[in-house]
Amino acid sequence: MSQELKKYWKNYIGGNWVDGVNGDRISIENPATGLQIAEIARATQEDIDLAVTAARTCFNSRVLYNMRPTNRGALMFEIARHMTEMADEIALAECLDNGKTLTGGKNEALAAARYFTYYGGLADKLEGRMIPLGSDYLDYTIPSPFGVSAQIVPWNFPLQIAARSVACALATANTVVLKSPELSPLSTYFIAEACHRAGVPAGAVNIVSGYGHDCGASLVSHPDIDHIVFTGSLKTGQSILHAAAERVLPCIMELGGKSAGIVFPDANIDQAINSTASGIFTHAGQVCSAQSRLIVPASLRDQIVEKLAQKAAGLTIGAGIDGHDITPVISGQQAEKIDAMCKEAIQDGAEAVTGGGRIEEMNGHFIKPTIFSNVTPSMTIAQEEVFGPVLSVLTYDDPEEAIAIANGTDYGLCAGLYTKDLSTAHWAADRLVAGQIFVNEWFAGGIETPFGGTKRSGYGREKGQEALLNYVQTKNVGIRITDGGGGRPGG
Numbered sequence: 001m002s003q004e005l006k007k008y009w010k011n012y013i014g015g016n017w018v019d020g021v022n023g024d025r026i027s028i029e030n031p032a033t034g035l036q037i038a039e040i041a042r043a044t045q046e047d048i049d050l051a052v053t054a055a056r057t058c059f060n061s062r063v064l065y066n067m068r069p070t071n072r073g074a075l076m077f078e079i080a081r082h083m084t085e086m087a088d089e090i091a092l093a094e095c096l097d098n099g100k101t102l103t104g105g106k107n108e109a110l111a112a113a114r115y116f117t118y119y120g121g122l123a124d125k126l127e128g129r130m131i132p133l134g135s136d137y138l139d140y141t142i143p144s145p146f147g148v149s150a151q152i153v154p155w156n157f158p159l160q161i162a163a164r165s166v167a168c169a170l171a172t173a174n175t176v177v178l179k180s181p182e183l184s185p186l187s188t189y190f191i192a193e194a195c196h197r198a199g200v201p202a203g204a205v206n207i208v209s210g211y212g213h214d215c216g217a218s219l220v221s222h223p224d225i226d227h228i229v230f231t232g233s234l235k236t237g238q239s240i241l242h243a244a245a246e247r248v249l250p251c252i253m254e255l256g257g258k259s260a261g262i263v264f265p266d267a268n269i270d271q272a273i274n275s276t277a278s279g280i281f282t283h284a285g286q287v288c289s290a291q292s293r294l295i296v297p298a299s300l301r302d303q304i305v306e307k308l309a310q311k312a313a314g315l316t317i318g319a320g321i322d323g324h325d326i327t328p329v330i331s332g333q334q335a336e337k338i339d340a341m342c343k344e345a346i347q348d349g350a351e352a353v354t355g356g357g358r359i360e361e362m363n364g365h366f367i368k369p370t371i372f373s374n375v376t377p378s379m380t381i382a383q384e385e386v387f388g389p390v391l392s393v394l395t396y397d398d399p400e401e402a403i404a405i406a407n408g409t410d411y412g413l414c415a416g417l418y419t420k421d422l423s424t425a426h427w428a429a430d431r432l433v434a435g436q437i438f439v440n441e442w443f444a445g446g447i448e449t450p451f452g453g454t455k456r457s458g459y460g461r462e463k464g465q466e467a468l469l470n471y472v473q474t475k476n477v478g479i480r481i482t483d484g485g486g487g488r489p490g491g
Contacts, residue, residue, distance in 0.1 A: 005096060005186070009040040011047060011209065012192035014054035015202025021046035026182050026209060031099040031328040032319035032364040038097070040185055043208035045218040048177070051206040052224050055148040055175040058203030064173040065145065069124035076120030076170055078198035079191075083113035083163075086190050093186040094159065099328040100283060101320040108187065111447070112163035116194075118447050119167040119468070126172065126468050131476075138479040143472040145174040146250060147226030150219045152212075152240070153188065154232045155181035155330050156286040156387075162188045164447075164462050165229045165252075166205060172471040174227065177206045179216055183330050185209040212236065220244065227471070230254070231288070234410075234456055252460035252470050254452060256385045257413030260293035260406040261442060262428060263304065264399070267418035271440060273307045275418070276391065279442030281315060281369055284329050285389035289414040289451075291442045292386060293375075295402050298395040305373045305393055309354045312369040317359065328365045329388055335365040338388035342370060345381035350374055350392070377405050385411070399428070407433045412454035416442055435461070 008025070010017040024042040029035060043051075058064070064072060083090070087109040094105030128141040149169045153161045158181050169176045180188040192207045208215065216236075220228055221243045228251045230240050237255040244251050261279065263272050272294075279291030296304050318324035329335050339358040346352055355370030367388045375382050375392040382392045396402040406415055416438035417428045429437045435452045438444045445451075450464035460470045 005038050005093060007038050009038060009186060009189055011041045011043055011051075012189065012196070012205070012207045013047065013051045014206065015196065020044065021050070026185075026211075028097050028184075028186065030096050030364070031330050032321070034332070034364055038186065040209050043179070043210035043215045045214060047208055047210070048215060048218040048222060051177045051208055052148060052219075052222050054203035054206055055177050056224050058201055059145075059147050059175040061201075063201045064170070064175065064204060067173075069126075072171065072173065073120040073123035075198060075200060076116045076123065076167065079194045079200065080113040080116035080120065082194035082197045083109060083116065083190065086194065087113075090159065090187050090190050093190070094184075095320045097186045098155070098158070098184040099320050099330065101323050101327060103323070104283065104320065105187075108157065108159045109190070112159045112191070114447055115160070115163040115167040119171040122465060122468060123171040126472065128474075133478070136480060136482045138481050140477055142475040142477065143172070144475040145172050145472055147174060148224060149174045149176050149227040149229060149471070150222070150225045151176055151178040151229040152216055152219065152232065153178065153181060154288075155183040156283065156288070158184055159187035159190070161231050162191055162207075164467070166191060168462075168467050168471045170200070170204065172468055174471055175204050177208070177219060177225075179219055180207060180209045182209055182211055217243070221246075223247070225249065228252070232256075237458065250470075250473070252452075252462065253458035254288065254413075254460075254462065255456060255458040256288050256387075256411065257290075257453065257457050258293065258383065258385055258409040258411040259289055259291055259414040259416070259434065260295050261291045261416040261418065261438070262396075262402045262406055263294065263296045263300065264417065264419040264421070264424055264428075265297050265300070266420050266424070268420065268440075269300070269304065269307065272418040273304065273311055275440070275442045276308065277311045279416075280391045281312075281326060281389050282443075284327050284367065286329060286387055289436070289443070290387075291414075291416060292390065293382060293392050293394060293406075295394045295396055295405050298397055301373070301393065301395050305353055305371065308371050308391065308393070312354045312371055315369050317362070317366055317368070319364070326366070326369050326389055329367055330365070332365050334387065335367060338367050338386055338390065341381060341384070341386050342390060345372055345375070345379060345392075348379045348381070349376075350379060350381060355390070377408050383409050399424075403428065403431045407431075410456040413452075413457035414438065
Protein backbone atom coordinates (compact mmCIF):
# COMPACT_ATOMS: atom_id res chain seq x y z
CA MET A 1 0.00 0.00 0.00
CA SER A 2 1.29 3.46 -0.85
CA GLN A 3 2.25 5.55 2.17
CA GLU A 4 1.32 8.84 0.50
CA LEU A 5 -1.56 11.11 1.45
CA LYS A 6 -2.89 13.93 -0.66
CA LYS A 7 -1.41 17.16 0.61
CA TYR A 8 -4.54 19.33 0.73
CA TRP A 9 -8.03 18.43 1.92
CA LYS A 10 -11.18 20.50 1.43
CA ASN A 11 -14.36 20.78 3.48
CA TYR A 12 -17.57 19.12 2.35
CA ILE A 13 -20.59 21.44 2.27
CA GLY A 14 -23.85 21.08 0.39
CA GLY A 15 -22.61 18.08 -1.59
CA ASN A 16 -19.44 19.85 -2.80
CA TRP A 17 -15.76 19.89 -1.82
CA VAL A 18 -14.92 23.51 -1.04
CA ASP A 19 -12.10 25.71 0.24
CA GLY A 20 -12.55 27.73 3.40
CA VAL A 21 -14.18 31.11 2.87
CA ASN A 22 -11.15 32.96 4.27
CA GLY A 23 -8.65 30.73 2.47
CA ASP A 24 -6.81 29.71 5.64
CA ARG A 25 -5.47 26.21 6.18
CA ILE A 26 -4.69 24.04 9.18
CA SER A 27 -1.42 22.11 9.25
CA ILE A 28 -1.77 18.41 10.10
CA GLU A 29 1.22 16.67 11.67
CA ASN A 30 2.21 13.05 12.19
CA PRO A 31 2.40 12.58 15.99
CA ALA A 32 5.10 9.95 15.54
CA THR A 33 7.46 12.48 13.94
CA GLY A 34 6.06 15.94 14.65
CA LEU A 35 6.32 16.71 10.92
CA GLN A 36 3.57 18.14 8.69
CA ILE A 37 1.91 15.58 6.46
CA ALA A 38 -0.99 17.57 5.00
CA GLU A 39 -3.09 20.71 5.19
CA ILE A 40 -6.84 21.07 5.47
CA ALA A 41 -9.14 23.98 4.69
CA ARG A 42 -9.87 25.85 7.90
CA ALA A 43 -13.55 26.44 8.58
CA THR A 44 -14.66 29.53 10.49
CA GLN A 45 -18.04 31.16 11.18
CA GLU A 46 -18.71 31.91 7.50
CA ASP A 47 -18.19 28.26 6.58
CA ILE A 48 -20.44 27.14 9.43
CA ASP A 49 -23.16 29.46 8.12
CA LEU A 50 -22.90 27.81 4.70
CA ALA A 51 -22.91 24.30 6.14
CA VAL A 52 -25.87 24.90 8.45
CA THR A 53 -27.81 26.55 5.62
CA ALA A 54 -27.15 23.51 3.41
CA ALA A 55 -28.28 21.16 6.18
CA ARG A 56 -31.40 23.23 6.91
CA THR A 57 -32.36 23.43 3.23
CA CYS A 58 -32.00 19.66 2.90
CA PHE A 59 -34.01 19.00 6.06
CA ASN A 60 -36.78 21.40 5.08
CA SER A 61 -37.07 19.73 1.68
CA ARG A 62 -38.11 16.56 3.57
CA VAL A 63 -36.14 14.49 1.08
CA LEU A 64 -34.87 12.18 3.84
CA TYR A 65 -38.10 12.19 5.84
CA ASN A 66 -40.29 11.42 2.84
CA MET A 67 -38.00 8.62 1.72
CA ARG A 68 -39.34 5.19 2.58
CA PRO A 69 -37.29 4.08 5.62
CA THR A 70 -36.23 0.86 3.89
CA ASN A 71 -34.83 2.98 1.05
CA ARG A 72 -33.06 5.24 3.53
CA GLY A 73 -31.54 2.08 5.00
CA ALA A 74 -30.46 0.90 1.54
CA LEU A 75 -28.74 4.25 1.01
CA MET A 76 -26.84 3.72 4.25
CA PHE A 77 -25.80 0.23 3.10
CA GLU A 78 -24.26 1.94 0.07
CA ILE A 79 -22.32 4.28 2.35
CA ALA A 80 -21.04 1.24 4.23
CA ARG A 81 -19.98 -0.44 0.97
CA HIS A 82 -17.95 2.57 -0.11
CA MET A 83 -16.39 2.91 3.35
CA THR A 84 -15.30 -0.72 3.16
CA GLU A 85 -13.83 -0.22 -0.31
CA MET A 86 -11.76 2.69 0.99
CA ALA A 87 -10.60 0.86 4.15
CA ASP A 88 -6.91 0.79 3.20
CA GLU A 89 -6.87 4.51 2.37
CA ILE A 90 -8.63 5.26 5.64
CA ALA A 91 -6.14 3.11 7.55
CA LEU A 92 -3.24 5.14 6.20
CA ALA A 93 -4.91 8.43 7.11
CA GLU A 94 -5.65 7.20 10.65
CA CYS A 95 -2.09 5.93 10.98
CA LEU A 96 -0.37 9.11 9.82
CA ASP A 97 -2.52 11.84 11.38
CA ASN A 98 -3.69 9.96 14.47
CA GLY A 99 -0.80 7.65 15.32
CA LYS A 100 -2.66 4.33 15.12
CA THR A 101 -1.22 1.21 13.58
CA LEU A 102 -2.33 0.34 10.06
CA THR A 103 -4.24 -2.61 11.51
CA GLY A 104 -5.92 -0.34 14.03
CA GLY A 105 -6.76 2.16 11.31
CA LYS A 106 -8.31 -0.49 9.10
CA ASN A 107 -10.32 -1.82 12.03
CA GLU A 108 -11.58 1.74 12.52
CA ALA A 109 -12.67 1.90 8.89
CA LEU A 110 -14.50 -1.42 9.03
CA ALA A 111 -16.17 -0.50 12.33
CA ALA A 112 -17.32 2.80 10.81
CA ALA A 113 -18.84 0.89 7.88
CA ARG A 114 -20.64 -1.43 10.31
CA TYR A 115 -22.31 1.54 12.00
CA PHE A 116 -23.95 2.46 8.71
CA THR A 117 -24.96 -1.16 8.12
CA TYR A 118 -26.31 -1.56 11.65
CA TYR A 119 -28.34 1.64 11.71
CA GLY A 120 -29.34 1.24 8.10
CA GLY A 121 -30.98 -2.00 9.19
CA LEU A 122 -32.83 -0.17 11.95
CA ALA A 123 -34.07 2.71 9.79
CA ASP A 124 -37.41 1.00 9.16
CA LYS A 125 -37.81 -0.36 12.70
CA LEU A 126 -38.27 2.82 14.69
CA GLU A 127 -42.02 2.75 15.17
CA GLY A 128 -44.69 4.83 16.83
CA ARG A 129 -47.67 3.35 18.67
CA MET A 130 -51.43 3.66 18.90
CA ILE A 131 -53.00 4.83 22.14
CA PRO A 132 -56.56 3.61 22.79
CA LEU A 133 -58.93 6.46 23.66
CA GLY A 134 -62.22 4.81 22.75
CA SER A 135 -64.13 4.54 19.50
CA ASP A 136 -64.47 8.30 19.02
CA TYR A 137 -60.72 8.90 18.71
CA LEU A 138 -57.64 7.82 16.83
CA ASP A 139 -54.44 8.63 18.71
CA TYR A 140 -50.91 7.74 17.64
CA THR A 141 -47.29 8.76 18.08
CA ILE A 142 -44.62 9.57 15.49
CA PRO A 143 -40.86 9.40 16.20
CA SER A 144 -39.94 12.73 14.62
CA PRO A 145 -36.41 13.95 13.74
CA PHE A 146 -35.09 17.05 15.48
CA GLY A 147 -33.76 18.71 12.33
CA VAL A 148 -30.15 19.85 11.94
CA SER A 149 -27.77 17.92 14.20
CA ALA A 150 -24.48 19.63 15.12
CA GLN A 151 -21.86 17.02 15.85
CA ILE A 152 -18.38 17.55 17.30
CA VAL A 153 -16.06 14.55 17.48
CA PRO A 154 -12.74 14.13 19.34
CA TRP A 155 -9.30 13.37 17.99
CA ASN A 156 -8.79 9.91 19.48
CA PHE A 157 -11.36 7.89 17.46
CA PRO A 158 -12.71 10.50 15.05
CA LEU A 159 -13.92 8.11 12.37
CA GLN A 160 -15.81 5.65 14.58
CA ILE A 161 -17.39 8.37 16.68
CA ALA A 162 -18.38 10.37 13.61
CA ALA A 163 -19.82 7.27 11.94
CA ARG A 164 -21.99 6.30 14.88
CA SER A 165 -23.57 9.74 15.18
CA VAL A 166 -23.92 10.45 11.44
CA ALA A 167 -25.46 7.00 10.92
CA CYS A 168 -28.03 7.56 13.68
CA ALA A 169 -28.89 10.97 12.26
CA LEU A 170 -29.45 9.65 8.74
CA ALA A 171 -31.45 6.64 9.95
CA THR A 172 -33.85 9.02 11.70
CA ALA A 173 -33.98 11.59 8.84
CA ASN A 174 -31.98 14.33 10.55
CA THR A 175 -29.33 16.27 8.64
CA VAL A 176 -25.79 16.83 9.93
CA VAL A 177 -23.06 19.42 10.26
CA LEU A 178 -20.04 17.66 11.71
CA LYS A 179 -16.88 19.37 12.96
CA SER A 180 -13.89 17.06 12.70
CA PRO A 181 -10.99 17.52 15.14
CA GLU A 182 -8.26 19.83 13.90
CA LEU A 183 -5.53 17.49 15.22
CA SER A 184 -6.68 14.39 13.30
CA PRO A 185 -9.43 15.30 10.83
CA LEU A 186 -8.53 13.28 7.75
CA SER A 187 -10.40 10.01 8.32
CA THR A 188 -13.76 11.71 8.85
CA TYR A 189 -13.62 13.07 5.31
CA PHE A 190 -13.97 9.54 3.99
CA ILE A 191 -17.51 9.57 5.43
CA ALA A 192 -18.21 12.57 3.22
CA GLU A 193 -16.64 10.80 0.24
CA ALA A 194 -18.70 7.66 0.89
CA CYS A 195 -21.89 9.73 1.18
CA HIS A 196 -20.99 11.53 -2.05
CA ARG A 197 -20.42 8.28 -3.93
CA ALA A 198 -23.59 6.71 -2.50
CA GLY A 199 -25.76 9.59 -3.71
CA VAL A 200 -26.80 10.96 -0.32
CA PRO A 201 -28.88 14.12 -0.92
CA ALA A 202 -26.78 17.29 -1.01
CA GLY A 203 -26.71 19.00 2.37
CA ALA A 204 -27.70 15.91 4.35
CA VAL A 205 -24.13 15.45 5.59
CA ASN A 206 -21.66 18.33 5.85
CA ILE A 207 -18.15 17.90 7.29
CA VAL A 208 -15.79 20.75 8.17
CA SER A 209 -12.63 21.16 10.19
CA GLY A 210 -11.68 24.13 12.33
CA TYR A 211 -10.61 25.23 15.77
CA GLY A 212 -12.92 24.91 18.71
CA HIS A 213 -12.84 28.57 19.74
CA ASP A 214 -14.32 29.80 16.44
CA CYS A 215 -15.55 26.92 14.27
CA GLY A 216 -16.89 24.79 17.13
CA ALA A 217 -18.30 27.74 19.06
CA SER A 218 -20.02 29.07 15.93
CA LEU A 219 -21.58 25.68 15.28
CA VAL A 220 -23.09 25.03 18.70
CA SER A 221 -24.38 28.59 19.04
CA HIS A 222 -25.83 28.79 15.53
CA PRO A 223 -29.51 29.80 15.64
CA ASP A 224 -30.49 27.17 13.06
CA ILE A 225 -29.13 24.16 14.95
CA ASP A 226 -31.72 21.85 16.55
CA HIS A 227 -29.62 19.16 18.27
CA ILE A 228 -26.05 18.74 19.55
CA VAL A 229 -23.86 15.66 19.83
CA PHE A 230 -20.51 16.07 21.58
CA THR A 231 -17.72 13.75 22.65
CA GLY A 232 -14.74 15.34 24.38
CA SER A 233 -13.50 16.95 27.56
CA LEU A 234 -15.67 17.89 30.51
CA LYS A 235 -14.60 21.55 30.30
CA THR A 236 -15.54 21.89 26.63
CA GLY A 237 -18.76 19.96 27.20
CA GLN A 238 -19.77 22.37 29.94
CA SER A 239 -19.20 25.32 27.60
CA ILE A 240 -21.35 23.68 24.93
CA LEU A 241 -24.10 22.98 27.46
CA HIS A 242 -24.15 26.66 28.42
CA ALA A 243 -24.65 27.56 24.75
CA ALA A 244 -27.30 24.87 24.37
CA ALA A 245 -29.15 26.10 27.45
CA GLU A 246 -29.68 29.49 25.83
CA ARG A 247 -31.84 27.82 23.18
CA VAL A 248 -32.98 24.78 25.20
CA LEU A 249 -31.40 22.38 22.70
CA PRO A 250 -31.36 18.61 23.28
CA CYS A 251 -27.83 17.25 23.64
CA ILE A 252 -25.95 13.98 23.75
CA MET A 253 -22.86 14.41 25.92
CA GLU A 254 -19.99 11.96 26.36
CA LEU A 255 -17.41 13.70 28.54
CA GLY A 256 -14.73 11.17 29.43
CA GLY A 257 -14.08 8.92 32.37
CA LYS A 258 -11.80 7.62 35.08
CA SER A 259 -12.87 4.01 34.84
CA ALA A 260 -11.85 1.35 37.34
CA GLY A 261 -11.62 -2.43 37.25
CA ILE A 262 -11.93 -4.38 40.48
CA VAL A 263 -10.04 -7.66 40.93
CA PHE A 264 -11.85 -9.95 43.34
CA PRO A 265 -9.82 -12.58 45.26
CA ASP A 266 -11.15 -15.48 43.17
CA ALA A 267 -10.34 -13.87 39.81
CA ASN A 268 -8.21 -15.45 37.12
CA ILE A 269 -5.18 -13.20 37.66
CA ASP A 270 -3.65 -13.73 34.23
CA GLN A 271 -6.99 -12.92 32.59
CA ALA A 272 -7.26 -9.75 34.67
CA ILE A 273 -3.68 -8.73 33.75
CA ASN A 274 -4.20 -9.26 30.02
CA SER A 275 -7.53 -7.46 30.03
CA THR A 276 -6.15 -4.56 32.06
CA ALA A 277 -3.22 -4.17 29.66
CA SER A 278 -5.64 -3.98 26.75
CA GLY A 279 -7.83 -1.57 28.69
CA ILE A 280 -5.08 0.95 29.41
CA PHE A 281 -2.48 0.54 26.63
CA THR A 282 -4.77 0.39 23.58
CA HIS A 283 -4.12 3.50 21.43
CA ALA A 284 -1.62 4.69 24.06
CA GLY A 285 -4.41 5.04 26.61
CA GLN A 286 -6.20 7.70 24.55
CA VAL A 287 -9.58 6.08 25.06
CA CYS A 288 -12.42 7.69 27.01
CA SER A 289 -13.42 4.27 28.37
CA ALA A 290 -9.84 3.23 29.22
CA GLN A 291 -9.30 1.20 32.37
CA SER A 292 -7.07 3.74 34.06
CA ARG A 293 -7.49 2.39 37.60
CA LEU A 294 -7.12 -1.16 38.90
CA ILE A 295 -8.42 -1.87 42.40
CA VAL A 296 -6.93 -5.05 43.89
CA PRO A 297 -7.00 -6.91 47.21
CA ALA A 298 -4.12 -5.70 49.40
CA SER A 299 -2.92 -9.30 49.75
CA LEU A 300 -2.56 -9.64 45.96
CA ARG A 301 -1.08 -6.23 45.19
CA ASP A 302 2.58 -7.24 44.90
CA GLN A 303 1.81 -10.24 42.68
CA ILE A 304 -0.46 -8.23 40.38
CA VAL A 305 1.86 -5.22 40.16
CA GLU A 306 4.81 -7.46 39.27
CA LYS A 307 2.84 -9.16 36.49
CA LEU A 308 1.63 -5.82 35.16
CA ALA A 309 5.19 -4.47 35.12
CA GLN A 310 6.36 -7.53 33.18
CA LYS A 311 3.52 -7.03 30.71
CA ALA A 312 4.39 -3.36 30.22
CA ALA A 313 8.09 -4.12 29.82
CA GLY A 314 7.31 -6.43 26.89
CA LEU A 315 5.54 -3.75 24.87
CA THR A 316 7.30 -2.14 21.92
CA ILE A 317 7.18 1.64 21.51
CA GLY A 318 7.22 3.46 18.19
CA ALA A 319 5.32 4.73 15.18
CA GLY A 320 2.03 3.07 14.32
CA ILE A 321 3.13 2.68 10.71
CA ASP A 322 5.72 0.19 12.00
CA GLY A 323 3.17 -1.80 14.01
CA HIS A 324 4.33 -1.01 17.54
CA ASP A 325 2.31 -1.72 20.70
CA ILE A 326 2.61 1.75 22.24
CA THR A 327 2.09 4.42 19.61
CA PRO A 328 2.43 8.19 20.09
CA VAL A 329 -0.04 10.41 21.87
CA ILE A 330 -1.69 12.99 19.64
CA SER A 331 0.43 16.10 20.29
CA GLY A 332 3.27 17.67 22.17
CA GLN A 333 0.78 19.49 24.38
CA GLN A 334 -0.90 16.20 25.31
CA ALA A 335 2.46 14.57 26.03
CA GLU A 336 3.45 17.47 28.30
CA LYS A 337 0.17 17.21 30.20
CA ILE A 338 0.62 13.47 30.79
CA ASP A 339 4.25 13.93 31.80
CA ALA A 340 3.26 16.62 34.32
CA MET A 341 0.57 14.38 35.83
CA CYS A 342 3.10 11.55 36.21
CA LYS A 343 5.58 13.84 37.96
CA GLU A 344 2.84 15.11 40.29
CA ALA A 345 1.85 11.52 41.14
CA ILE A 346 5.44 10.71 42.15
CA GLN A 347 5.59 13.85 44.28
CA ASP A 348 2.33 12.77 45.94
CA GLY A 349 3.89 9.44 46.95
CA ALA A 350 2.91 7.09 44.12
CA GLU A 351 5.59 4.65 42.96
CA ALA A 352 6.31 4.39 39.25
CA VAL A 353 6.92 0.65 39.08
CA THR A 354 7.60 1.07 35.38
CA GLY A 355 7.51 4.08 33.07
CA GLY A 356 6.60 7.42 34.55
CA GLY A 357 6.52 10.02 31.82
CA ARG A 358 7.60 11.19 28.41
CA ILE A 359 10.32 9.56 26.29
CA GLU A 360 12.54 12.55 25.56
CA GLU A 361 15.02 10.75 23.31
CA MET A 362 12.43 9.78 20.69
CA ASN A 363 11.11 12.01 17.94
CA GLY A 364 7.37 12.51 18.15
CA HIS A 365 5.13 12.42 21.20
CA PHE A 366 5.72 9.18 23.12
CA ILE A 367 4.84 8.27 26.71
CA LYS A 368 6.30 5.25 28.50
CA PRO A 369 3.75 2.59 29.44
CA THR A 370 3.38 3.42 33.11
CA ILE A 371 2.25 1.47 36.17
CA PHE A 372 1.81 3.41 39.42
CA SER A 373 1.60 1.54 42.74
CA ASN A 374 0.99 2.96 46.23
CA VAL A 375 -1.76 5.14 44.81
CA THR A 376 -4.41 6.42 47.21
CA PRO A 377 -7.94 7.38 46.12
CA SER A 378 -7.47 11.09 46.80
CA MET A 379 -4.44 11.53 44.55
CA THR A 380 -4.93 13.55 41.36
CA ILE A 381 -3.66 10.59 39.32
CA ALA A 382 -6.57 8.53 40.72
CA GLN A 383 -9.18 11.24 40.25
CA GLU A 384 -8.53 13.02 36.94
CA GLU A 385 -8.49 11.66 33.41
CA VAL A 386 -4.92 11.25 32.13
CA PHE A 387 -5.70 10.15 28.57
CA GLY A 388 -2.41 8.32 28.22
CA PRO A 389 -0.89 4.85 28.88
CA VAL A 390 -0.88 5.34 32.65
CA LEU A 391 -2.44 2.87 35.12
CA SER A 392 -2.99 3.52 38.83
CA VAL A 393 -3.14 0.48 41.12
CA LEU A 394 -5.10 0.91 44.34
CA THR A 395 -5.82 -1.59 47.11
CA TYR A 396 -8.81 -2.58 49.24
CA ASP A 397 -9.51 -4.80 52.24
CA ASP A 398 -13.19 -5.62 51.74
CA PRO A 399 -15.56 -5.57 48.72
CA GLU A 400 -17.62 -2.61 49.93
CA GLU A 401 -14.43 -0.54 50.10
CA ALA A 402 -13.56 -1.58 46.54
CA ILE A 403 -16.95 -0.39 45.28
CA ALA A 404 -16.59 2.89 47.17
CA ILE A 405 -13.15 3.52 45.61
CA ALA A 406 -14.41 2.68 42.13
CA ASN A 407 -17.38 5.05 42.51
CA GLY A 408 -15.30 7.73 44.24
CA THR A 409 -14.63 10.05 41.30
CA ASP A 410 -16.69 12.65 39.45
CA TYR A 411 -16.93 10.32 36.45
CA GLY A 412 -19.12 7.32 35.69
CA LEU A 413 -18.53 6.17 32.13
CA CYS A 414 -17.38 2.55 32.50
CA ALA A 415 -16.44 0.16 35.27
CA GLY A 416 -15.40 -3.46 35.39
CA LEU A 417 -14.66 -6.43 37.56
CA TYR A 418 -12.83 -9.72 37.49
CA THR A 419 -14.31 -12.74 39.25
CA LYS A 420 -15.27 -16.35 38.60
CA ASP A 421 -18.41 -16.05 40.73
CA LEU A 422 -21.62 -15.03 38.99
CA SER A 423 -23.27 -13.78 42.18
CA THR A 424 -20.26 -11.57 42.92
CA ALA A 425 -20.41 -10.20 39.38
CA HIS A 426 -24.10 -9.40 39.70
CA TRP A 427 -23.66 -7.86 43.17
CA ALA A 428 -20.83 -5.60 42.02
CA ALA A 429 -22.40 -4.62 38.69
CA ASP A 430 -25.53 -3.52 40.55
CA ARG A 431 -23.51 -1.21 42.82
CA LEU A 432 -21.03 0.27 40.38
CA VAL A 433 -22.12 3.70 39.13
CA ALA A 434 -21.33 3.69 35.41
CA GLY A 435 -23.06 3.53 32.07
CA GLN A 436 -21.36 0.31 31.00
CA ILE A 437 -20.01 -2.56 33.12
CA PHE A 438 -17.42 -5.04 31.86
CA VAL A 439 -17.03 -8.44 33.51
CA ASN A 440 -13.80 -10.40 32.93
CA GLU A 441 -13.02 -8.54 29.70
CA TRP A 442 -12.49 -4.82 29.34
CA PHE A 443 -14.20 -3.41 26.22
CA ALA A 444 -16.60 -6.38 26.13
CA GLY A 445 -19.48 -5.40 23.84
CA GLY A 446 -19.68 -3.73 20.46
CA ILE A 447 -21.71 -1.55 18.15
CA GLU A 448 -24.87 -3.25 19.39
CA THR A 449 -24.34 -2.35 23.07
CA PRO A 450 -25.47 1.06 24.40
CA PHE A 451 -22.67 3.35 25.52
CA GLY A 452 -22.73 6.53 27.59
CA GLY A 453 -22.02 7.99 30.97
CA THR A 454 -23.40 8.89 34.36
CA LYS A 455 -22.37 11.76 36.63
CA ARG A 456 -19.87 14.08 34.90
CA SER A 457 -19.24 11.56 32.17
CA GLY A 458 -22.34 12.93 30.50
CA TYR A 459 -25.75 11.69 29.45
CA GLY A 460 -27.54 10.18 26.50
CA ARG A 461 -26.57 6.95 24.79
CA GLU A 462 -24.66 6.16 21.63
CA LYS A 463 -24.44 2.72 20.01
CA GLY A 464 -27.14 0.05 20.17
CA GLN A 465 -30.82 0.50 19.46
CA GLU A 466 -31.16 2.95 22.36
CA ALA A 467 -29.07 5.50 20.50
CA LEU A 468 -31.82 6.15 17.95
CA LEU A 469 -34.10 7.43 20.70
CA ASN A 470 -31.66 10.31 21.25
CA TYR A 471 -32.16 11.50 17.66
CA VAL A 472 -35.97 11.73 17.66
CA GLN A 473 -38.71 13.39 19.67
CA THR A 474 -42.16 11.95 20.15
CA LYS A 475 -44.97 13.71 18.34
CA ASN A 476 -48.50 12.81 19.43
CA VAL A 477 -51.46 13.06 17.06
CA GLY A 478 -54.98 12.91 18.52
CA ILE A 479 -57.93 12.80 16.11
CA ARG A 480 -61.62 12.95 16.94
CA ILE A 481 -63.17 10.78 14.25
CA THR A 482 -66.87 11.35 15.08
CA ASP A 483 -68.96 14.46 15.61
CA GLY A 484 -70.45 13.19 18.86
CA GLY A 485 -73.84 12.36 17.34
CA GLY A 486 -74.03 8.65 17.95
CA GLY A 487 -70.64 7.26 17.18
CA ARG A 488 -71.07 7.07 13.38
CA PRO A 489 -69.48 9.41 10.85
CA GLY A 490 -72.14 12.00 10.06
CA GLY A 491 -74.56 10.40 12.54
